[in-house]
Amino acid sequence: MSEKIIGIDLGTTNSEVALSIEGKIEIVVIDGHEQLPSVVGLSENGTLLIGTPAKNQYALYPERTIRSVKRAMGSDQRFTLGDNEYSPQEISAMILRRLKEAAEARLGEPVSKAVITVPAFFSDAQRQATRDAGAIAGLEVVRIINEPTAAALTYEGIQQGEKTVLVYDLGGGTFDVSVVQIEGEHVEVVASHGNNHLGGDDFDQKIVDHLVAHLSAQHGVDPTTSLQAMARIQRAAEAAKIALSDAPYTRIEEEHLLTQEGTPIHLSLELNRHDYEEMIEPFVTETLEAVHIALKEAGLTVSDLDEVLLVGGTTRTPIIARQLEEILRIQPRSELNPDLCVAAGAAIQAAVIAGEQATGVLVDITPYTFGINALDYAEGMIYPYVFSPLIRKNSVIPTTKSEVFYTAYDNQTTVEINVYQGESRDALQNTKIGSFLIEGLSKAPEGNPIICTFSLDLDGILHVAAQEKISGKEKSITISNAIARFDEAQMDAAKLRIDRMFAEEGEIISPEQEHNREVVQAKALLEKARSLLDSSEGDNREDLIDQIETLEDALAGEDEQVLLEAIGEISDLLYYLES
Ligand code: AMP
Numbered sequence: 117m118s119e120k121i122i123g124i125d126l127g128t129t130n131s132e133v134a135l136s137i138e139g140k141i142e143i144v145v146i147d148g149h150e151q152l153p154s155v156v157g158l159s160e161n162g163t164l165l166i167g168t169p170a171k172n173q174y175a176l177y178p179e180r181t182i183r184s185v186k187r188a189m190g191s192d193q194r195f196t197l198g199d200n201e202y203s204p205q206e207i208s209a210m211i212l213r214r215l216k217e218a219a220e221a222r223l224g225e226p227v228s229k230a231v232i233t234v235p236a237f238f239s240d241a242q243r244q245a246t247r248d249a250g251a252i253a254g255l256e257v258v259r260i261i262n263e264p265t266a267a268a269l270t271y272e273g274i275q276q277g278e279k280t281v282l283v284y285d286l287g288g289g290t291f292d293v294s295v296v297q298i299e300g301e302h303v304e305v306v307a308s309h310g311n312n313h314l315g316g317d318d319f320d321q322k323i324v325d326h327l328v329a330h331l332s333a334q335h336g337v338d339p340t341t342s343l344q345a346m347a348r349i350q351r352a353a354e355a356a357k358i359a360l361s362d363a364p365y366t367r368i369e370e371e372h373l374l375t376q377e378g379t380p381i382h383l384s385l386e387l388n389r390h391d392y393e394e395m396i397e398p399f400v401t402e403t404l405e406a407v408h409i410a411l412k413e414a415g416l417t418v419s420d421l422d423e424v425l426l427v428g429g430t431t432r433t434p435i436i437a438r439q440l441e442e443i444l445r446i447q448p449r450s451e452l453n454p455d456l457c458v459a460a461g462a463a464i465q466a467a468v469i470a471g472e473q474a475t476g477v478l479v480d481i482t483p484y485t486f487g488i489n490a491l492d493y494a495e496g497m498i499y500p501y502v503f504s505p506l507i508r509k510n511s512v513i514p515t516t517k518s519e520v521f522y523t524a525y526d527n528q529t530t531v532e533i534n535v536y537q538g539e540s541r542d543a544l545q546n547t548k549i550g551s552f553l554i555e556g557l558s559k560a561p562e563g564n565p566i567i568c569t570f571s572l573d574l575d576g577i578l579h580v581a582a583q584e585k586i587s588g589k590e591k592s593i594t595i596s597n598a599i600a601r602f603d604e605a606q607m608d609a610a611k612l613r614i615d616r617m618f619a620e621e622g623e624i625i626s627p628e629q630e631h632n633r634e635v636v637q638a639k640a641l642l643e644k645a646r647s648l649l650d651s652s653e654g655d656n657r658e659d660l661i662d663q664i665e666t667l668e669d670a671l672a673g674e675d676e677q678v679l680l681e682a683i684g685e686i687s688d689l690l691y692y693l694e695s
Pocket of ligand 1: 127128129130151286287288289315316317354357358359361427428429430431432433454455
């Protein structure tokens with residue numbers, strides 16, 4: 117067997133290493149995480165720290181901690197650690213060594229070759245510095261590939277055909293957007309534009325500024341004089357930012373943050389997504405302008421794009437996908453972990469070079485959008501059944517998303533939550549999969565916020581909760597089989613159809629096989645009939661209930677003829693109801 121080649125994303129904020137195992141791409145776990153912070157430091161007693169321990173000490177000991185070394189690659193900048201000075205290549209080599217060791221531990225064998233990714237805009241000198249860093253770490257860099265190319269490889273695989281893909285990459289400290297042209301095995305970055313001093317760290321800083329201003333206004337204290345307090349504020353700000361990607365509100369709590377004349381000062385503040393989005397709006401606008409510039413440089417327009425891919429942890433901020441979709445009219449793809457898809461692409465490339473079979477990365481995603489109906493404007497009129505998605509199609513599962521909705525009139529004490537699955541803007545065109553009432557709400561003016569939370573797990577179980585924000589009063593339901601309910605039935609029916617076609621070709625079917633097929637068909641029909649119950653009324657509903665009972669009895673019984681007849685009758689009824 118040829119020697120394993122590993123794939124490395126050597127990032128400004130975080131780095132990752134991936135490899136292919138039996139054709140599947142796997143991200144190597146380091147200290148329990150798939151990401152290694154690209155931070156190097158020296159501890160108090162002089163030991164070398166790489167990754168999370170170094171990141172943790174940064175706020176307290178910036179003088180012996182090095183971050184963002186990637187920005188210095190190819191320059192003659194020097195970094196001091198203890199009594200020694202190091203080049204950017206050497207600091208990067210320390211991170212690469214850690215990644216190499218983790219890959220070796222995973223494989224149980226030594227590794228000496230790697231594919232490493234770099235930004236499309238990296239100059240020759242920066243690429244050479246990256247190769248040198250690899251060599252210092254004991255890794256022969258068999259190929260350097262562009263990060264957007266790697267991301268495109270992960271999404272598209274090695275394929276036939278042509279495609280034009282926009283890769284929008286917003287990480288912790290850098291932003292770039294690239295137009296990538298794919299023609300069979302040939303993947304090329306045709307234009308790239310960005311700002312290598314823009315990223316999630318700037319988003320954190322906006323929240324930090326907000327918290328500092330709050331402490332000053334509320335308590336008359338200035339935390340910036342305490343490194344310790346600022347380190348805590350920094351961490352709390354990042355955590356709040358991440359929480360706001362999935363929820364409309366978050367509470368920031370830091371007890372005993374400071375003392376003022378002997379009295380402890382606690383930080384306690386709620387931040388909502390709307391205010392946060394206003395804080396980061398200028399950054400988001402800048403990135404959207406860069407998208408237009410990259411398209412222009414590539415000589416393309418929006419309509420030439422086939423796909424938009426999201427890369428980098430910061431693209432989990434929902435306003436980004438929303439605004440990109442608005443300007444590009446394509447729903448950006450984010451089903452692959454945006455932090456990991458560059459490393460995965462490097463590993464795919466590495467496997468190809470090593471002569472291995474490599475498939476893409478498999479993830480679990482939901483094939484449907486889930487949401488509720490809300491009172492909103494549709495075609496200029498107020499309409500109570502505007503579909504408000506919470507979990508969008510192609511989201512990676514498990515996932516939890518919350519949104520805030522408001523009561524429609526004063527003293528509204530009851531809200532009905534209807535849960536739908538589907539893609540139409542009109543909830544009534546989608547499939548209703550559950551509903552419940554939340555009652556006994558406070559007597560409040562209209563606009564009383566109700567937080568609705570959807571959690572979808574890998575087994576397709578959807579948990580829906582509604583909570584009145586001011587009282588905390590909550591009600592929830594669990595819908596099992598939210599994903600599989602129609603798919604399976606359709607799949608079974610398709611299987612049956614195909615089987616029949618083969619049978620008609622002359623294959624002999626045993627009575628037992630025939631019976632099994634009928635059971636499968638009956639179950640699919642039952643599933644379908646039950647799903648139509650909610651939307652049927654009057655006689656239709658009565659008929660459905662009758663037929664469901666008849667078929668259930670027939671299934672439980674032994675008589676083949678009765679079962680066949682029940683299948684026939686319910687098929688006719690469903691045909692009638694659906695046409
Ligand atoms: P990367 O360098 O691609 O790993 O991106 C790291 C950046 O992504 C950091 O600024 C993180 O705070 C940010 N990030 C990670 N998860 C989320 C999230 N769920 N929402 C918003 N930003 C996130």
